[in-house]
Amino acid sequence: MTDEVGAVIEETEPAVLTEATVTLVEGPTFCVSGTSGDMEAEVPQGLFFRDMRVISDWQIRVDGHRPHHLTVLSQDPYSTTFVSRVPPHGAQSEVLLERRRYVGEGMREDLRLRNLSTRPMTVPVSLRVGADFADVFLPGTSTPTVRHPEHGLRVPGALSLAGLPSDPTGDGRLRAPTAPLTCSPEDRMTQPTVPSADAPVDVEGEAQRPFSEHAAMARAYPGGRMTVGAITPLEGFDGPVPSLAGHIERIQQAERAGFASVWVRDVPLLDPTFGDAGQVFDPWVYLGLLSARTTSITLGTASIVMPLRHPLHTAKAAASVDQLSGGRLLLGVATGDRPVEFPAFGQDLGGRAERFRQSLEYFRVVLEHRFPHVESPLGRMRGTDLLPKPVYRRIPVLMTGRGRQDVRWIADNADGWLYYTPPLQQQAENIERWRQLTQGDGGGFKPYAQATYLDLTENPLALPRRIHQGFSVGRVSFLAMMRAWQDIGIDQLMINFKHSRRPVAEVIDELAEHVLPHFPPGRFGARGEHRPVERTGR
Template sequence: MTQPTVPSADGPVDVQGEAQRPFPEHAAMARAYPGGRMTVGAITPLEGFEGPVPSLAGHIERIQQAERAGFASVWVRDVPLLDPSFGDTGQVFDPWVYLGLLSARTTSITLGTASIVMPLRHPLHTAKAAASVDQLSGGRLLLGAATGDRPVEFPAFGQDPGGRAERFRQSLEYFRVVLEHRFPRVESPLGRMHGTDLLPKPVYRRIPVLMTGRGRQDVRWIADHTDGWLYYTPPLEQQAENIERWRELTRGDGDGFKPYAQATYLDLAEDPLALPRRIHQGFSVGRVSFLAMMRAWQDIGIDQLMINFKHSRRPVAEVIDELAEHVLPHFPPGRSGARGEHRPVERTGP
């Protein structure tokens, strides 16, 4: 059998085995990113709170409410340590354990990570966990990936933060090789494999990987090596330029459409006519102006708005109900078959 070579930043990684067919026909991608219009996702925890640690009261019920309301996706965080100076622990729970629970407690919403800190985890552990969640959820996982932005974490894991960009590239390559090939032969700075395989494999033969932020990488590298880009909330004109550049770099890509998403903090005012006021990476705003802002974001090409409720002054259950009635019908999730017929592979197990 011909032995393919997967290029690496540190030289070739040898891979032996038959490669799996890549998407784009993937149900989780189709629900989150139907293409040509914007959908809405939610970032956990779905709760407004002061300080770094949420109460997590009713956290599963809020996610189930979001699924019923028409959110296309829910995204969990990877925050291993409490850093009081950073001010946010995400949903506190380990992302993979939490996604296992969400796999059982939800039915159709796309499940994503926003984002796994790839350099802090061995790629075999990440691949095993990701494929397990993907199988348990029926192929609903998207992997948001990041280099990590909390300096205190790296020495705690015995790592040099200065090497995280390179380790990210190595980890992503290793992750993809072991999921997309059977019995691969791998020679990597992060490990060697020969004569063994990682199970389970993903339902749709490949788990889409979306870059979070720049990750100390060149934008062209991100366009060439990932399946989408999760970004923050710069001014509209700057975001439009980012998206235009992204489309230029990904147009004609062999893997098809690569989405661009924006993460935004939202404090939805009780007064529906309240004008927007800038807060950290987001806005305090009434629903009328918020709907106008969403249409403007859609017009410049944002494929999904990922809402973070941390700064919400109202109960998030109440906010979700208001969005469900007045906003989300304008930005419905994609249908599983929206971009073609999806044929998942047979589920596998150890």
């Protein structure tokens, strides 16, 4: 057989690695490939765990062709970037392919197409996968088994990767159908998750999708493991007001890096004695901008102060953002904790808990029913309807903190709980009680998320030090802390960068390199191991 550079390996000789191979190692996992990033079963290449080859064939084709190798960019023993050019149709190549690969507890590979031309183009991309399963058996079975990389599900006799259907062929390989990707100028590769401006909008909810299939919930909370979100603004700053320098670029960077969600805050007034001003911009206006400037990241509020807004305004804004973003909105809600805001809005601070419940009920009714009949202390409706309706049968509502509500009420009326950062044992007890209260709700899954302030130090070995609602810590200890949080059942860690002493762009790059591959988003548009609860009716 012949390796990448044409050197002949005699069948009677032991296989050796040549200069044309790239090896990545992390613990008992290692990966050997050619310099293009492809792995071929016929040569000693593949993904290995404890010296057993579990993936033998891994080949990318762009527009039906093998990309031409240009260079390999390696920074760590467990990650590298393969850079290739797509064979040109004319005199010059117009598309570059970057393949960023990580190994650790498995393997992750991110693809980026770089469009060097001045026009958008659509490029078909296909992946071929082959697996050696001869020795990979569950105890007491004779059927080869592999764990699904997204959800940890055991799939007998087949392999399903990155949302591609299982389709094993007679030669033991899986050939994924070719997927067209739209490659725009200026290094932008997108998959169409936001509806086209030319497509009709289902404003009346005639074709709403089931809540159990909610794609943004699946991305943020795949179930059985933790993901990572970011709270705006994505910068470190002293005092209450951020600079907002490069704020959109940071969110786009977070989306590329592998954050599952981004959360905007509702701070209508500046109180210099209380916290900070969040991202300053109105959350609904800001989410409208993010709907257009991002493609797949889940968009959330953390959180809308329900008593300060009329529920019709909140419902109209939320459904509008949901439609504009392609169904990516999660609605974090709160009772409000800044006393100075309530008299400014003519609201009674002491009555905010009851008004919160009234507002949420009103919000639900007008979005989940057609031409509802409403009799509420907050208003009356008859013979009229609120449009648009959301993409799914309802917008997920996640409670922030206790909000002066009984925990049982929260479990019954919210789709998830966003909480703070108490000590680990206390948080474990909170989660255990939450699971007990929500398991009987139709057997569905209601996530539990934790918001944490992070100051990631330059020294990766720095031990954790407590700061306000979070930690100053090096990445090695931070990764260990994240695994501990995942073990007690936290479904998403929502990072607030306000106390970061380093540029957040630098921090995101470090997280993307060393941390986020261990906590990837759920697959957009797929059902996880646990599913959201489907309410009866509309």
